[in-house]
Amino acid sequence: MTGDDIVLPTLTRTRQDEIERALFAEIAEEERPRRGERDRRRRRGWAYAGAAAAVVVIAGFLGPALGGGVGSDGASSSAGGATSEESITRPDGEGTEMSGGTQDFEDSDAAATSAGERVVVARAEARLEAGDPGAAAEKIGDGSQASGGYVESLNVTGARPGGTGEPGDARITVRVPASTLTRFLRDLDELGTVRAIDISRNDVTAETTDLRARITALETSVERLRGLISAAATTADVLASEDALAQRQAELDSLRAQEKAFSDDVAMSTVTISISVPGRAVAAEPEGFGDGVSTGWSALLVTLNGVVIGLGFLLPWLAVAAVVILVVRVVRRVRRSRRASGTTDGS
Structure with missing residues (x-):
């Protein structure tokens, strides 16, 4: 039989459609596993x-x-010391009692002074509303001087020359004897409405004890060096002893200055009082594009720092969760392999 004897049937349009559908179905069947894996x-x-x-x-x-x-x-803690804070806020409305009252101040002062061996530095901040902040600041300064203290700084903002127009705000920092701090804060009620008082007490007993021990040791060293100078036999010994004495004396003077600063801070409490007109709203105005960028950058750093701290907190939990998930996946694979082997053996 030759090629001329072979007669092919006529390929109709219906048959072509059937062949195309079968071909596409076969391709789709082959692509289904791959598509499922991609999904x-x-x-x-x-x-x-x-x-x-x-x-x-x-x-x-x-x-x-x-x-x-x-x-x-x-x-709440400092190097070798402890800081305690008291915050008292007066609710809106003049004449209402402060939360905690002045009795809390007196009790805390008594507790601080009952243990005489403790060395405590007390600082206070207050917010006061008065009709004339400048005049109130002057009276506060006079009161601090009357109690044996002095005015450390005074700043009055927004006041017009000659006292015309609306009075401005004031901020005054005074030093008052620590023993009169309670009475000084209580007397602020006579000048206006006290909105808030914050008191912090820093225990510097460890620092002062260490400082005094070092001063005593240096004083002993200085006395010995002076004895060596008087008993020195040669000029070289005298010069060496005088050089060492100068160094020890300089260190001793520095430590004595630090001790005096500590004593001043303990004896004289620092009080900072912000005074404003009653009902004045404080408006925060933007200072420009640069200030906005700086504020945004600071907020970003704070947020990133918070995220890092949170990730550090979650890391141990995530490690445990990862181990549990790994164990579950291993168990599933073992079960699947057993089922597959059981099916093969059964067939």
């Missing part, structure tokens, strides 16, 4: 990305809380 990879990628985003968001929420706790602990 699974895509879903897995989105799941990982969502989990990572959730971790970052949780870290962002936990970071500020953890950072605030650390910051408060760090602020």
